Amino acid sequence: MMMRFSLILQHNVSLHTCYCFVLLFLLFFSSLSSSEAYDALDPYGNITIKWDLVGWQPDGYIAIVTINNYQQYRHIPAPGWSLTWTWAEKELIWNIIGAMTTKQGNCSRFKGYHPRSCEKSPTVVDLLPSTPYNQKVPNCCKGGVLTSWAQDPKNAVASFQLTVGRAGTTNRTVRVPRNFTLNAPGSGYTCGQAKIVRPTLFITLDKRRVTQALMTWNVTCTYSRFLAQRAAPTCCVSLSSFYNDTRVPCPTCSCACKTNSTCLK
Numbered sequence: 451m452m453m454r455f456s457l458i459l460q461h462n463v464s465l466h467t468c469y470c471f472v473l474l475f476l477l478f479f480s481s482l483s484s485s486e487a488y489d490a491l492d493p494y495g496n497i498t499i500k501w502d503l504v505g506w507q508p509d510g511y512i513a514i515v516t517i518n519n520y521q522q523y524r525h526i527p528a529p530g531w532s533l534t535w536t537w538a539e540k541e542l543i544w545n546i547i548g549a550m551t552t553k554q555g556n557c558s559r560f561k562g563y564h565p566r567s568c569e570k571s572p573t574v575v576d577l578l579p580s581t582p583y584n585q586k587v588p589n590c591c592k593g594g595v596l597t598s599w600a601q602d603p604k605n606a607v608a609s610f611q612l613t614v615g616r617a618g619t620t621n622r623t624v625r626v627p628r629n630f631t632l633n634a635p636g637s638g639y640t641c642g643q644a645k646i647v648r649p650t651l652f653i654t655l656d657k658r659r660v661t662q663a664l665m666t667w668n669v670t671c672t673y674s675r676f677l678a679q680r681a682a683p684t685c686c687v688s689l690s691s692f693y694n695d696t697r698v699p700c701p702t703c704s705c706a707c708k709t710n711s712t713c714l715k
């Protein structure tokens with residue numbers, strides 16, 4: 451494994467090229483059904499998006515959003531994830547730390563204030579590791595890259611903090627956002643509905659105190675081969691990336707390699 455890593459580095463293969471040494475290309479013929487998401491080697495693999503409301507504001511709340519890549523083998527490569535949802539009402543984003551919204555939208559009615567996004571369906575992307583310390587939150591700022599759970603659980607998690615306005619200010623009046631979409635380069639994920647779950651417990655570093663979120667909801671997204679195939683129509687095999695080539699021997703690149711990378715055997 452190490453030898454292969456160094457060989458790859460010598461070849462200066464970019465993140466976009468085919469990770470032949472870690473990819474397993476399962477033969478994929480067009481007969482696959484459209485919503486195929488089942489992966490025999492990782493049947494429960496999913497990405498969970500969790501919103502923990504940690505404080506109330508005069509007109510809304512502060513939420514910590516955490517994305518966990520619970521997939522055993524599939525990572526999210528550069529340029530990274532983006533997350534979109536649709537507000538249930540007229541919510542807006544006053545502030546965001548550890549990530550950014552791609553568009554501000556029409557905030558003209560908030561003269562003198564500068565919300566980060568007034569869009570009905572905001573899109574959030576990660577910041578780069580070089581982000582100044584005071585604009586970071588724990589687990590943020592990885593350029594959107596998430597490793598797979600089996601590879602490195604510490605780097606399989608992303609997080610950002612939102613200050614949401616024009617929203618409910620109690621756990622009875624808050625409206626859960628809808629239509630979550632998680633995008634990753636070359637892959638498609640289908641997200642279910644957000645579900646209100648038991649509030650997350652937070653344990654302080656010294657383990658002497660436990661606090662709890664005011665309210666928590668979870669969204670589960672699963673990989674969809676159909677969406678992935680549509681996103682990368684040049685591939686004639688489905689992409690199923692594995693970080694451990696001892697499970698299945700690494701095959702040749704096959705036609706899924708878009709760029710010229712030498713398959714190391």
Ligand SMILES: *[C@@H]1O[C@H](CO)[C@@H](O)[C@H](O)[C@H]1NC(C)=O
Pocket residue numbers: 494495496497520670
């Ligand atoms: C998501 O993945 C986790 C970890 O593998 C698993 O415990 C959980 O049941 C999965 N959730 C769904 C909805 O499949």
Ligand SMILES: *[C@@H]1O[C@H](CO)[C@@H](O)[C@H](O)[C@H]1NC(C)=O
Pocket residue numbers: 556557558559
């Ligand atoms: C922006 O919103 C204001 C009202 O809030 C509206 O009058 C204006 O036409 C909108 N501008 C655009 C470009 O949609």
Ligand SMILES: *[C@@H]1O[C@H](CO)[C@@H](O)[C@H](O)[C@H]1NC(C)=O
Pocket residue numbers: 536571628629
């Ligand atoms: C959100 O999803 C609902 C169904 O759950 C759909 O009716 C609606 O059109 C979607 N809205 C947007 C903006 O995608």
Ligand SMILES: *[C@@H]1O[C@H](CO)[C@@H](O)[C@H](O)[C@H]1NC(C)=O
Pocket residue numbers: 498499500516518647648668
């Ligand atoms: C919600 O998701 C988190 C991980 O993001 C997980 O630890 C927790 O068990 C989930 N809760 C429920 C009720 O599914």
Ligand SMILES: *[C@@H]1O[C@H](CO)[C@@H](O)[C@H](O)[C@H]1NC(C)=O
Pocket residue numbers: 621622646649664665666
């Ligand atoms: C709302 O808050 C009350 C008390 O603060 C708590 O008992 C209840 O479980 C919370 N509901 C939800 C959905 O978190």
Ligand SMILES: *[C@@H]1O[C@H](CO)[C@@H](O)[C@H](O)[C@H]1NC(C)=O
Pocket residue numbers: 451693694695696697
């Ligand atoms: C690959 O997986 C096998 C067992 O599934 C494990 O023993 C081995 O340590 C793994 N190798 C790497 C490099 O993760």
Ligand SMILES: *[C@@H]1O[C@H](CO)[C@@H](O)[C@H](O)[C@H]1NC(C)=O
Pocket residue numbers: 710711712
């Ligand atoms: C691919 O790379 C190999 C060696 O790195 C080279 O011999 C070959 O000509 C390249 N093919 C294309 C199509 O660029």
